[in-house]
Amino acid sequence: MGLSEDLEQVAMQENALQLPRLDMQVAWELGSSLRTMAKERGMSVVIDVRRFGQQLFYVALEGTTPDNAEWVRRKSNLVARLHRSSYAIGLSLKIKNETLLEKYGLPIADYVAHGGSFPLAVAGTGVVGSVTVSGLPQREDHELVVEALCAALNRDYSAFRLRAE
Secondary structure (H helix, E strand, O other): OOHHHHHHHHHHHHHHOEEOOOOHHHHHHHHHHHHHHHHHOOOOOEEEEEEOOEEEEEEEOOOOOHHHHHHHHHHHHHHHHHOOOHHHHHHHHHHHOOOHHHHHOOOOOOOOOOOOEEEEEEOOOEEEEEEEEEOOOHHHHHHHHHHHHHHHOOOOHHHOOOOOO
16 A cells, blocks of 8 residues: 555544543553553553643553653654644655655654654544554554554444555
8 A cells, every 4th residue: 555545544544533532541541452452462662642741641561662752752742733643744744755844844853753643632622632652663553553542432443444555
């Protein structure tokens, strides 16, 4: 599947995967679900769920490094700034052969357009936070988040997953 097809699918994911609310319990359940999925699959990842300005869930699994936490920070900063998934922004930039600095004036020390951070939108309200994974290739980071959101919302993941590359 090409970049444009991924970008279209991600836009559909962002529009459809909205939470009824984002509170401490929802963040705990989503983060815990991601942790369970990652542990069962032997994945070394950092997981972060936040309302903008407040970290609600964080875990670093065995095999991660402080650099993974830094990737989470930079990815979630991008979602907070642009209210799109970090993967979608990265795909858009790649298609247009642009950088974050050129397009938005965003320094790479604080922002990264690398998949794994997904906007948490509350139905009727808009984007209020993000869920971020770091430690896998960027497309896999993104897909793990989408799979967990589908589970949390009782949605069929097969209808939302990115198609095989």
